[in-house]
Amino acid sequence: MRRVLTVLTAVLGLVLATAPLAQAYEPVNVVHTERVQIGPYALDVGFSAWPVRAMQSLDWTFAPVGGIADKSGTLSMTAPDQGKEARQRPMARHPRKLEVWGLDIKSLDSPGNWTIRFRVDGPQGPGEGALTSLNVLDQPGPPMALSWSLSTLPLVGLVAFLAVAWRRTRLVAQ
Numbered sequence: 001m002r003r004v005l006t007v008l009t010a011v012l013g014l015v016l017a018t019a020p021l022a023q024a025y026e027p028v029n030v031v032h033t034e035r036v037q038i039g040p041y042a043l044d045v046g047f048s049a050w051p052v053r054a055m056q057s058l059d060w061t062f063a064p065v066g067g068i069a070d071k072s073g074t075l076s077m078t079a080p081d082q083g084k085e086a087r088q089r090p091m092a093r094h095p096r097k098l099e100v101w102g103l104d105i106k107s108l109d110s111p112g113n114w115t116i117r118f119r120v121d122g123p124q125g126p127g128e129g130a131l132t133s134l135n136v137l138d139q140p141g142p143p144m145a146l147s148w149s150l151s152t153l154p155l156v157g158l159v160a161f162l163a164v165a166w167r168r169t170r171l172v173a174q
Contacts (some may be wrong), residue, residue: 027079028059028097034134038073038120039127041065045116046100054111062101063095064120068093071122073101080112080136088119110136 032050036043046061052156073091094102114134120127135158141147 027135028061028094028102029057030061034131036129036131038064038118038129040124041071041120041122041127043118043120043129045131046102051137052108052134053137053140054109055107055144057105057107058104059094059096060103061097062091062121062156063099064101067099068101068108072118073118076117077108079108079110080114081110088117091118097117108136109134125152133151 030046042065048059055062074088092102
């Protein structure tokens with residue numbers, strides 16, 4: 001009984017000692033910013049990877065000059081192959097950088113010139129503006145079909161191995 005209690009105490013101590021490390025998040029590393037004028041407000045749009053590539057997840061930050069405390073806003077992203085504007089979504093705090101608005105690991109679907117439209121409401125009234133001609137480059141790496149094809153090869157090998165093993169064990173059992 002004493003041994004079990006000692007082991008449980010050691011495990012509990014180890015869990016509590018490593019918990020703060022497990023809860024720590026890597027900070028958002030903004031490597032490029034663009035300034036957008038939204039009516040009376042200036043907004044810095046930050047990117048965690050530059051240049052932006054299609055299908056590559058990155059962090060986006062939207063930091064209005066003067067902070068977000070007394071402001072609210074929406075954004076919409078328009079793809080190059082779509083003539084219509086995407087639905088507006090409210091801007092929320094970035095989950096790892098709480099002092100600004102942001103999107104966590106958001107990727108854009110296709111290359112081309114994207115447009116991001118903003119609307120900000122604050123003490124100086126409403127304002128609208130856009131980040132136009134955000135050049136999104138082609139997807140990094142090999143084409144998606146080739147990537148998926150190569151990634152399924154281990155699965156095909158596993159299925160073949162299991163089929164051969166199943167057949168051999170069936171023959172031995174007879």
